[in-house]
Amino acid sequence: MTRKEPTRRHFMATAAAASASAIAAPYIRTAHAAGSLSIGLWDHWVPGANDVALKIIQEWGEKEKVDVKVDFITSQGNKLLLTIAAEAQAKSGHDIMEFTNWEAAQHAFALEPVDDLMRDIVARNGPVEAAAEYLGKFKGHWVSVPMTRGTLLLGACSRYDLLKQHAGIDIQALYPAGKPAADADWTWDNFLLAAEKCHKANFTFGLPLGVTTDTMQWVGALFLSYGANVMDADANVTVKTDAVKQVLEYAKRLSAFVPSDAVAWDDSSNNKWLISGKGALIFNPPSAWAVAKRDAPQIAEKCWTHGFPSGPKGHVNPILPRLYGTWSFSKNKAAARSLLHYFSSRENAEKLVAAGQGYDIPPYTKFNDFTTWAEESPPKGTLYHYPNRGSQVIGVTCSPAPPLIAAQIWAQAIQPKMIVRYMQGEPLEKTLDWAASELEGFRRT
Numbered sequence: 001m002t003r004k005e006p007t008r009r010h011f012m013a014t015a016a017a018a019s020a021s022a023i024a025a026p027y028i029r030t031a032h033a034a035g036s037l038s039i040g041l042w043d044h045w046v047p048g049a050n051d052v053a054l055k056i057i058q059e060w061g062e063k064e065k066v067d068v069k070v071d072f073i074t075s076q077g078n079k080l081l082l083t084i085a086a087e088a089q090a091k092s093g094h095d096i097m098e099f100t101n102w103e104a105a106q107h108a109f110a111l112e113p114v115d116d117l118m119r120d121i122v123a124r125n126g127p128v129e130a131a132a133e134y135l136g137k138f139k140g141h142w143v144s145v146p147m148t149r150g151t152l153l154l155g156a157c158s159r160y161d162l163l164k165q166h167a168g169i170d171i172q173a174l175y176p177a178g179k180p181a182a183d184a185d186w187t188w189d190n191f192l193l194a195a196e197k198c199h200k201a202n203f204t205f206g207l208p209l210g211v212t213t214d215t216m217q218w219v220g221a222l223f224l225s226y227g228a229n230v231m232d233a234d235a236n237v238t239v240k241t242d243a244v245k246q247v248l249e250y251a252k253r254l255s256a257f258v259p260s261d262a263v264a265w266d267d268s269s270n271n272k273w274l275i276s277g278k279g280a281l282i283f284n285p286p287s288a289w290a291v292a293k294r295d296a297p298q299i300a301e302k303c304w305t306h307g308f309p310s311g312p313k314g315h316v317n318p319i320l321p322r323l324y325g326t327w328s329f330s331k332n333k334a335a336a337r338s339l340l341h342y343f344s345s346r347e348n349a350e351k352l353v354a355a356g357q358g359y360d361i362p363p364y365t366k367f368n369d370f371t372t373w374a375e376e377s378p379p380k381g382t383l384y385h386y387p388n389r390g391s392q393v394i395g396v397t398c399s400p401a402p403p404l405i406a407a408q409i410w411a412q413a414i415q416p417k418m419i420v421r422y423m424q425g426e427p428l429e430k431t432l433d434w435a436a437s438e439l440e441g442f443r444r445t
Helices: 008-027 049-064 076-090 115-125 130-136 160-167 188-200 213-225 242-257 269-275 287-295 333-343 346-355 365-369 403-411 414-423 428-444
Strands: 036-042 067-073 096-100 145-153 156-159 281-283 303-306 314-326 393-395
Touching: 036 049, 036 076, 036 145, 036 333, 049 067, 049 333, 049 346, 067 076, 076 096, 096 145, 096 333, 115 145, 115 333, 130 145, 130 314, 130 393, 145 333, 145 346, 156 160, 160 188, 188 242, 188 281, 213 242, 213 281, 213 314, 213 393, 213 414, 242 414, 242 428, 269 281, 269 287, 287 303, 314 333, 346 365, 403 428, 414 428
Parallel strands: 036 067, 036 096, 314 393
Antiparallel strands: 096 314, 145 314, 156 281, 156 303
């Protein structure tokens, strides 16, 4: 077979065609031209909130020509936590996963660093809430992106009618809609008196004491408000302090006025308690109120969301931030970065807050001016004091312990277990010895 040498005319024609193709190529994009992306998200408590998140993500996918798959994974039974652990170990699964608390730090070894991405996001959005930054970083570097969807402050959700009738507390006057809080008298001591009075009237405060997120949050806030840290930032065990003893003595008195089965409660139990009409107060984001609007409107119209009681260190409200990380084994890291940048914008944050009926709290402090919290009803203004209006300290349960140890303190529910052991009759010193032994064990692992 002979090979025919190309003529100059043939060469020029071929080159021209190739050049035309190269110029046209960026403007000819077929569906899914940028590949595929999968994301695992927490299954939102508030009805309808998932739909808006899905729409935002799908709109981004259509614009960027990415085929996006979204899985909403329940936190019930720790399914989301187990999914994260399984994917990190297998080095396979979703491209983006959603984390809470210390989970991003725990899995930092398997996550893409996002320092440069966070510089862009902060330049656009403004500062990050300090508590969210504390949890989104590991060893000084961002390993995850703080997100609005699902980030919450716990807060108190009270039946204002029952508190006024049975405890003589006008919670709407302490936390007036559209005005600063006047909550100097909303202390843990007065909270205890109110709990006792409402319990005697058969409207017990729905305070869980099990190994659950809601338990860890409210109990952790109680410890923080007394300055009762069980470990310091240098991993020194500090559980045998007067402040910790004071908290345990207080909690033992309070435990007489919580539901008898509180130790067995899960994260939905306090919601159900409020919606059933049995309780005068729970510590919870507005998901219980949102469900009550649908299922028990006569309860919802008498709910008021407000701040935590104060201790010696002030009103400490616990935060549970939602943080999105890209696995290092993701096959489409460029698309993942693009989605995280897009999803964290102010415009989308405002849509998500509205979709969650005020449940979600932006981790970017300039976003606290959204109108949803002032406008939601019934009753009008019920959520005004859900975001931090300046009268509270936003706290991280188990801090200031080093992140990987704090994760174990959280997972093993050391603080609630201390309360339960002491309230069930164990001598105080034995409870403290047990906790100290557990904490020392965490230091060695």
